[in-house]
Amino acid sequence: MEPVPRNLKILTGITIVLFLTALYMVFIYAPREAIMGDVQRVFYFHVAAGWVGALAFLVTAIAGGVYLAKREPKWDRLAESSVEIGVVFTLINISSGSIWARPIWNTWWTWDPRLVTATIMLLLYFAYLMLRQGIEDPDRRARFGSVYGIAAFISVPVTFLSIRLFRTIHPVVIGSSDPAAEGAFDMTARMVQALMFSVLTFTFVYATLLRYRIRLGRGTEEVEKRKMELISL
Amino acid sequence: MLLQDAPAETFNYMAFGYSVILSIMGLYVLSLRSRFRNLERDKELLDELSAKAEPSIENSSDATR
Amino acid sequence: MAEGVGAVSGVGRRSALVGYLRVVGAIVSKDIAAELRSRELLGSMLIFSLLVILIFNFALELDLRTRQTVTAGVLWVTFAFAGTLGLNRSMAIEKDRGCLDGLLLAPVDRSALYFGKVFSNLLFMLIVEAIILPLYSLLYNVNLLHPGLIGVVLLGSIGYVVIGTLLSAMAIQARTRDILLPILLFPVVLPVLVAAVKATTGILEGLPFEEYQAWLSLLIAYDGIFLGVAIVLFDYVVEE
Numbered sequence: 001m002e003p004v005p006r007n008l009k010i011l012t013g014i015t016i017v018l019f020l021t022a023l024y025m026v027f028i029y030a031p032r033e034a035i036m037g038d039v040q041r042v043f044y045f046h047v048a049a050g051w052v053g054a055l056a057f058l059v060t061a062i063a064g065g066v067y068l069a070k071r072e073p074k075w076d077r078l079a080e081s082s083v084e085i086g087v088v089f090t091l092i093n094i095s096s097g098s099i100w101a102r103p104i105w106n107t108w109w110t111w112d113p114r115l116v117t118a119t120i121m122l123l124l125y126f127a128y129l130m131l132r133q134g135i136e137d138p139d140r141r142a143r144f145g146s147v148y149g150i151a152a153f154i155s156v157p158v159t160f161l162s163i164r165l166f167r168t169i170h171p172v173v174i175g176s177s178d179p180a181a182e183g184a185f186d187m188t189a190r191m192v193q194a195l196m197f198s199v200l201t202f203t204f205v206y207a208t209l210l211r212y213r214i215r216l217g218r219g220t221e222e223v224e225k226r227k228m229e230l231i232s233l
Numbered sequence: 234m235l236l237q238d239a240p241a242e243t244f245n246y247m248a249f250g251y252s253v254i255l256s257i258m259g260l261y262v263l264s265l266r267s268r269f270r271n272l273e274r275d276k277e278l279l280d281e282l283s284a285k286a287e288p289s290i291e292n293s294s295d296a297t298r
Numbered sequence: 299m300a301e302g303v304g305a306v307s308g309v310g311r312r313s314a315l316v317g318y319l320r321v322v323g324a325i326v327s328k329d330i331a332a333e334l335r336s337r338e339l340l341g342s343m344l345i346f347s348l349l350v351i352l353i354f355n356f357a358l359e360l361d362l363r364t365r366q367t368v369t370a371g372v373l374w375v376t377f378a379f380a381g382t383l384g385l386n387r388s389m390a391i392e393k394d395r396g397c398l399d400g401l402l403l404a405p406v407d408r409s410a411l412y413f414g415k416v417f418s419n420l421l422f423m424l425i426v427e428a429i430i431l432p433l434y435s436l437l438y439n440v441n442l443l444h445p446g447l448i449g450v451v452l453l454g455s456i457g458y459v460v461i462g463t464l465l466s467a468m469a470i471q472a473r474t475r476d477i478l479l480p481i482l483l484f485p486v487v488l489p490v491l492v493a494a495v496k497a498t499t500g501i502l503e504g505l506p507f508e509e510y511q512a513w514l515s516l517l518i519a520y521d522g523i524f525l526g527v528a529i530v531l532f533d534y535v536v537e538e
Contacts (some may be wrong), residue, residue, distance in 0.1 A: 033240060
């Protein structure tokens with residue numbers, strides 16, 4: 001395995017520092033919310049994770065497009081790696097959203113458009129991975145992955161709009177006075193800073209994990225190639 | 234919505250939420266770690282096998298590459 | 299891929315267009331002919347739809363009151379599932395009989411292939427719907443033969459088939475072909491189902507047009523967006 005390049009080590013270091021700082025900000029720097037109490041602090045990482053999930057999906061779609069244009073394997077590797085990380089962060093987004101909802105609205109699930117869209121995004125990612133898994137030829141796998149990555153990404157905003165429209169006509173959440181707002185609370189300046197910092201931190205986490213995952217992908221490809229060579233001897 | 238003087242006591246839920254968040258992240262990092270290790274092992278194995286195969290490559294005339 | 303059309307532009311755009319339409323027409327008539335002989339597609343889609351409605355009958359206890367609110371949902375779930383059968387089968391026939399390879403040799407833009415399949419898939423889906431709608435009306439004493447409703451069914455089916463054809467072309471080449479199509483398709487086509495159900499309900503309940511007009515716009519927008527997306531991406535799917 002090629003040694004970890006210096007800039008990746010530095011990036012990892014920066015990310016860790018940012019992460020620890022973010023933890024300080026959400027637990028100590030940011031004030032306790034007046035109505036919801038401590039559970040509101042989950043919001044910072046919940047939103048940041050949602051942002052990363054969407055970003056990861058965007059990266060996959062764009063990388064897929066570039067692959068279709070250029071046919072260089074590194075773009076497909078980027079797309080595939082990004083999806084995996086996107087799944088992780090979308091899971092974090094959904095579960096933290098659910099846990100946040102529980103004490104506030106006394107329900108584990110709210111049919112909030114953002115939460116539902118995140119779930120559908122998760123299903124789209126899974127479908128993407130299943131599609132890739134079912135195809136043996138690497139070139140076709142990359143091509144189909146790219147196609148589905150693009151189509152799936154385009155469907156997300158349309159889906160979000162349709163659910164939003166559905167919700168404005170049918171407020172469904174029981175016990176919530178304002179179905180459109182995801183936990184309506186007023187944000188003080190410190191809260192906004194904590195949120196912004198969390199988003200920044202998570203973006204760094206995404207970038208770091210992505211680079212490691214791409215390395216893993218490269219290494220796996222090399223090993224597969226060598227296996228093939230060895231078998232053909 | 235809630236007419237209280239003090240904020241709701243939701244510390245436990247916050248703790249639960251963060252445990253889940255950090256666990257999922259941690260599990261993913263661990264999975265990356267273990268996959269890297271498996272890769273290393275596979276590489277070592279391949280190195281061994283191809284070292285053994287080396288002598289026979291020199292003997293056989295066609296290298297199917 | 300576009301060379302076929304471009305090369306002929308000197309001779310006359312008109313003959314290129316005619317050639318294009320001819321390929322599209324050839325695909326549709328081939329599918330119709332094959333279907334008239336075997337009737338496997340329509341037969342299985344129809345029977346499946348009837349079974350789904352039957353299951354819903356017992357699962358949902360469609361009494362007089364609930365029927366009103368639930369009809370649109372039952373119909374669209376039925377169409378969505380039956381549609382998967384049709385899409386799968388239609389593409390499988392292409393692949394298994396090697397028709398796809400033959401068609402790919404034709405010196406015409408690949409999108410002609412796409413449109414051909416879309417039209418024949420749409421045709422079969424509409425035929426099934428044309429049978430199910432009156433049947434449901436009879437069984438449950440609901441008038442479903444309303445022009446607005448038929449319009450919604452048409453728009454929804456178009457959206458479904460437009461993206462479904464693209465995705466089935468991919469799914470068919472995977473090992474897990476049959477189960478993969480619904481997994482790929484349903485999350486992507488969700489807005490169509492949501493909008494179609496809401497618009498259908500609006501029409502059935504006799505709501506004024508403004509109430510459900512947003513849903514129709516959403517359907518039309520989806521159809522347009524994904525038609526464009528699919529036309530561009532289809533080339534990359536059938537590349538070989």
